[in-house]
Every structure is written in structure tokens, then in C-alpha cells.
Amino acid sequence: MGPITTIQANDFRRQWDDLRDDALAAFEKVGASGWYVLGEEVRGFEEELAALWGFPFTTGVASGMDAIEISLRALGCGPGDRVLTTPISAFATTLAIVKLGAVPVFVDTDDQGLINLERCGDLLRRRRDIRFFVPVHLYGFALDRGGLSRLRDEHELLMVEDCAQSIAAVGEVAATSFYPTKNLGAMGDGGAILSRDAGFDARVRALRDYGQTAKYRHDFIGYNSRLDELQAAYLRRACLPRLERWTTRRREIAAAYLAGIKNPAVRLPSPPKGSEPSWHLFPVWTDRRLRDSRFGIHYPIAIPDQKALDGVPFEAPGGYENARRLCASEVSLPIHPYLDDGEVAEVIAAVDSL
Ligand SMILES: Cc1ncc(COP(=O)(O)O)c(C=O)c1O
Incomplete structure (x- = not known):
């Protein structure tokens, strides 16, 4: 495919020409607010994303990979736990699992590159020790919703859906990325965890902020994984519209x-x-x-x-x-x-x- 020399896989210069005024206004807003970490822009963006995506809770984090790792942590995944996942994805999907000391269990894909849900079912019927599942809606193709729900219910799986490439999933916990090339991309790193359970969301909120449940009160060994205020303002005011x-x-x-x-x-x-x-x-x-x-x-x-x-x-x-x-x-x-x-x-x- 050599003859094409001018077409970019992503053209951020054209994008900047289009959204420059909104982006500068967003940055101005943050600068003028004097509040640079977990301020009004992160809060507003979380609310708007939750509404757009139809989830009651959304928490912004520092990256898509953190979104997966923190979600798994908040569901109780830890060292030695088996996590079903796919052999084709960004490496970050598996890295999030491995960083927890958990053990990825790979199931082969179908001919579109998506994890083969029938094979997952076959394996889960034989293996009662697999409790966690990180399916990936790769390329922006949603995995079969009915198939995913059946697997979850039949095998009592705790599921974190990797939606970094797909902004259409409707499950229980969705982890997404705002890496610049993504459909909703920041001018740097960012991610979010969308969920339906208030207790889960409270754990995620604590985990992203050193495990704090109230100022200077640390109930968990957490992370520094906050969505940046400038990125949130940019995403909210320049990209979401x-x-x-x-x-x-x-x-x-x-x-x-x-x-x-x-x-x-x-x-x-x-x-x-x-x-x-x-x-x-x-x-x-x-x-x-x-x-x-x-x-x-x-x-x-x-x-x-x-x-x-x-x-x-x-x-x-x-x-x-x-x-x-x-x-x-x-x-x-x-x-x-x-x-x-x-x-x-x-x-x-x-x-x-x-
Ligand atoms: C499918 C998938 N999962 C996870 C990630 C990790 O996201 P991030 O780069 O924001 O950590 C990406 C993007 O890079 C991705 O495409």
C-alpha cells in the first residue's frame, strides 16, 4: 500500500484547526478557575459521559490501562486470580491483569479478531476457578451482548469490559481510554470507569486518589490515577460536542x-x-x-x-x-x-x- 503518501492514520493538525477555539476556551476556563486537580471540569465531564453512555456512575482516571486495573481491583481481583481475556488487544489489557499479580487465561479469537465467546463457554464449563473476565470490544465492534450476559450469569463472572476502542458497550463495568487516537481522544492520557453500583464506584474513586475515602483518610492502598483537569476540560468542551x-x-x-x-x-x-x-x-x-x-x-x-x-x-x-x-x-x-x-x-x- 505504498502509493499513498499523504494520508495520515490520524490527522491531529486538521482536528486542531477544527476545534482550536473550543480547546483554548476550555484551557482558559481551567486556568482562570485556579483549581487544577479533580475540579469542576473532571466532575462535569464525568457527569456528561455517564449521561451519554447510559451509566449512572463514571469516574475519570489517568489512562485506559489504569481503568482496567482499578476496576479489577475494586471487584476484588488479586494475586493468583484467573482472568479470562483475549490474545488480540493492546498489550495494556493484559498488563493491567498481570500488574495485579493475577493470571491471564487467553481464549482464541474468531475470524474478526474478537474473543470467541463459544470457546469461553466451553472453557468455563470445565474450569470453575476462573472468576474474572476482561472481554475487549476490539476495533469498535461490540461483542455479542446476549452472549456476554449469558456467560456472566451462568458462570458468575465478574466482568470488566475493555471499551477503549468502543464507545457503545452497555454492561456492568466498562473501562475506557482517552488516548489521543481513540474515538474520544484527549491531548494526552486519560481514561474512565463506567459502572452501575454505587459501592463499586466509591471504591474506584478512592483507589484513583491514594485510596482516600475522605481527606487524609486512607482505607486502601490506592494509586495516583486521576483524570487531569485540563484533559477533562478539553474532552468535555472540544470533543464531546x-x-x-x-x-x-x-x-x-x-x-x-x-x-x-x-x-x-x-x-x-x-x-x-x-x-x-x-x-x-x-x-x-x-x-x-x-x-x-x-x-x-x-x-x-x-x-x-x-x-x-x-x-x-x-x-x-x-x-x-x-x-x-x-x-x-x-x-x-x-x-x-x-x-x-x-x-x-x-x-x-x-x-x-x-
Ligand atoms: C483495547 C485497548 N485496551 C486498553 C488500552 C489502554 O489504554 P491507555 O493507552 O489509555 O492506557 C488501549 C489503548 O491504548 C486499547 O486500545
């Missing part, structure tokens, strides 16, 4: 790719039926020869194959051959909301000319 438009544009581009790309050597994504993907990424799968690309690859190495896990306890009871195959063949086409129609046509032509 544009999110619907951005998502619409991502969907338009995905529709154009799905209708336009005809190359039989390229397998296009087919998200789960009935889902409305938020198209964080547009993955295609093609053979290695065609992977000479300046575009992203998500992800080139299956998580259990990462060097960092050498000597770290994990399990992969049924193997992860499918995940390995996908990792060897995935390419992400550009799908950011500032891509224009000419560029979309250019991408289609380039893929078809391979």
Missing part, C-alpha cells in the same frame, strides 16, 4: 470501504450482526506480501507471544492459532473523521491496485 459527527463520519468511511474495495486478496471486516460499530479502526486481512504499509497494524504480535510475558504466569488452554494468523495478516486502513472523500477514494484505489 463533536463526537456524534465524528462517529457518523467514521461510519460513512467504513461504508465506502465496504462498498468500494473489490480486491479478492483482501478480506474485509464483517462486524457482528445487529451491532453498530463505532469503527475505531478499519481492519482488513491480507497476506504478508501486501503488508508493506505505512498504515497501522493492530496488532502484529499476539499478546501471549510478547517477550514481556516470558516467565510470567499465564495460560492459553486451547491455543491461539487463529489470533496468530490474524496478527500476521492485519492492516488498518485510515478511518479518522477528518479524512476527505478524495482520500477515501485514494485508499480504495490503492487497496484495489495491490
